[in-house]
Amino acid sequence: MDVLSVDLKDRGYNIYIDKGLLRNIDDILLECGIDDNIFIISDRNVAKHYLDILLSKLNTKVTGYCILEPGEQSKSIDTAKKVYEKMLEAGCNRKTTLISLGGGVVGDLTGFVAATFMRGINFVQVPTTLLSQVDSSIGGKVGVNFKNYKNIIGSFYQPKGVIIDTETLKTLDEREIINGLGEVFKYGLIMDYDFFLWLNDNLNSILKLENNYIMNIVKKSLNIKKIIVQKDEKESNIRKVLNFGHTIGHGIETLDDFNTFKHGEAVVLGMMLESLISTEMGLIDRKYYIKIIDSLSRLVSPVKFSAFEQKQIMNAIKHDKKNEKGKIVLVLPIGKGRVNIYNNVDEKLIEKSLKDGVVI
Numbered sequence: 001m002d003v004l005s006v007d008l009k010d011r012g013y014n015i016y017i018d019k020g021l022l023r024n025i026d027d028i029l030l031e032c033g034i035d036d037n038i039f040i041i042s043d044r045n046v047a048k049h050y051l052d053i054l055l056s057k058l059n060t061k062v063t064g065y066c067i068l069e070p071g072e073q074s075k076s077i078d079t080a081k082k083v084y085e086k087m088l089e090a091g092c093n094r095k096t097t098l099i100s101l102g103g104g105v106v107g108d109l110t111g112f113v114a115a116t117f118m119r120g121i122n123f124v125q126v127p128t129t130l131l132s133q134v135d136s137s138i139g140g141k142v143g144v145n146f147k148n149y150k151n152i153i154g155s156f157y158q159p160k161g162v163i164i165d166t167e168t169l170k171t172l173d174e175r176e177i178i179n180g181l182g183e184v185f186k187y188g189l190i191m192d193y194d195f196f197l198w199l200n201d202n203l204n205s206i207l208k209l210e211n212n213y214i215m216n217i218v219k220k221s222l223n224i225k226k227i228i229v230q231k232d233e234k235e236s237n238i239r240k241v242l243n244f245g246h247t248i249g250h251g252i253e254t255l256d257d258f259n260t261f262k263h264g265e266a267v268v269l270g271m272m273l274e275s276l277i278s279t280e281m282g283l284i285d286r287k288y289y290i291k292i293i294d295s296l297s298r299l300v301s302p303v304k305f306s307a308f309e310q311k312q313i314m315n316a317i318k319h320d321k322k323n324e325k326g327k328i329v330l331v332l333p334i335g336k337g338r339v340n341i342y343n344n345v346d347e348k349l350i351e352k353s354l355k356d357g358v359v360i
């Protein structure tokens with residue numbers, strides 16, 4: 001088992017990573033200081049495969065559970081209200097620990113409920129998608145969508161531990177693995193170009209879920225995220241780089257009420273368009289731009305957006321949380337494995353990139 005520690009003073013915690021860890025969840029929870037009074041939140045797809053393992057391992061330590069409908073629509077205030085109700089019915093109190101068993105949707109929602117129920121209770125992340133194992137389960141960004149805006153209500157609230165069983169990825173289809181790889185490629189492009197090249201060279205083995213490749217991806221990704229979060233927990237500056245591809249990506253994700261693109265797919269398309277803007281601004285050369293587009297196109301094919309969609313994406317961009325003094329903030333590539341934060345990008349250039357689209 002690999003153990004990484006996220007060092008955030010009294011809010012620090014361990015991340016436990018290995019194949020088959022769910023079978024030791026009782027012992028690992030004890031290591032995190034959690035014994036009983038546990039309430040589990042999961043979704044229907046995940047519960048079908050893994051809830052029984054947790055219930056049999058934790059037995060009488062579990063006071064209840066709540067199973068959500070799968071999908072982004074569950075990341076809402078309405079779902080949070082339903083969870084609060086179930087928790088009250090089950091007699092949850094300030095000593096209750098929530099376990100989030102699922103992907104990023106269950107994790108963000110559970111974290112939000114944990115941050116708000118009785119002014120804050122403990123929670124542990126048990127991520128079961130590649131995306132949640134490499135990204136959403138650490139760093140403490142918790143929240144829900146509201147009025148079709150992504151993560152617009154939420155908090156920074158760290159878990160007490162993260163338990164990653166890479167074996168759970170075996171029940172995901174390839175589209176979900178590619179969804180997670182979107183965030184993994186992001187780490188390479190913002191911080192570690194050698195990792196980006198390694199991902200390109202080994203994509204076939206990764207898609208076959210060969211365990212040493214998956215372990216490498218999860219550990220490398222979490223190490224990059226942990227270093228950034230430790231430096232800037234509440235996103236005053238450097239943490240913004242984790243948002244590469246997201247300013248445009250979040251707009252793309254909201255299209256068709258979140259029904260067309262998954263988060264990681266939208267981020268891939270966002271990274272392509274933000275790289276195009278970077279090229280237009282002369283921040284990267286054409287050769288590097290082509291390398292980025294060729295590589296990301298192996299995950300998601302570039303998309304041409306209709307005029308209506310372009311408008312909707314621009315509206316989302318104008319409500320992005322990073323915006324300052326009415327100016328759109330973009331994280332843009334400036335060289336191999338390097339990005340920078342810009343608050344002076346001409347709005348017209350963003351509109352033009354959405355209109356032109358990327359070419360391969």
Ligand SMILES: NC(=O)c1ccc[n+]([C@@H]2O[C@H](COP(=O)([O-])OP(=O)(O)OC[C@H]3O[C@@H](n4cnc5c(N)ncnc54)[C@H](O)[C@@H]3O)[C@@H](O)[C@H]2O)c1
Pocket residue numbers: 043044045046049070071072075102103104105106108128129130131132135136137138139140141142151168169170171172176179262263264
């Ligand atoms: N908090 C953060 O830092 C952060 C970072 C990145 C993304 N996110 C958020 O994460 C969400 C996306 O997360 P996601 O991609 O994990 O989506 P998800 O939680 O919707 O899971 C994807 C699908 O896989 C199913 N599933 C999950 N685990 C499974 C398993 N092991 N076997 C079979 N099916 C399984 C789910 O039921 C769902 O249908 C978005 O809302 C995004 O905004 C948050």
Ligand SMILES: O=C(O)C(=O)C[C@@H](O)[C@H](O)[C@H](O)COP(=O)(O)O
Pocket residue numbers: 135139141150151183235239242243246321
């Ligand atoms: O942890 C972060 O910081 C990130 O930005 C990681 C992103 O991958 C993630 O999608 C995050 O939820 C986006 O946050 P938001 O603040 O732009 O809503």
Ligand SMILES: [Zn+2]
Pocket residue numbers: 135183246263267
């Ligand atoms: Zn993301």
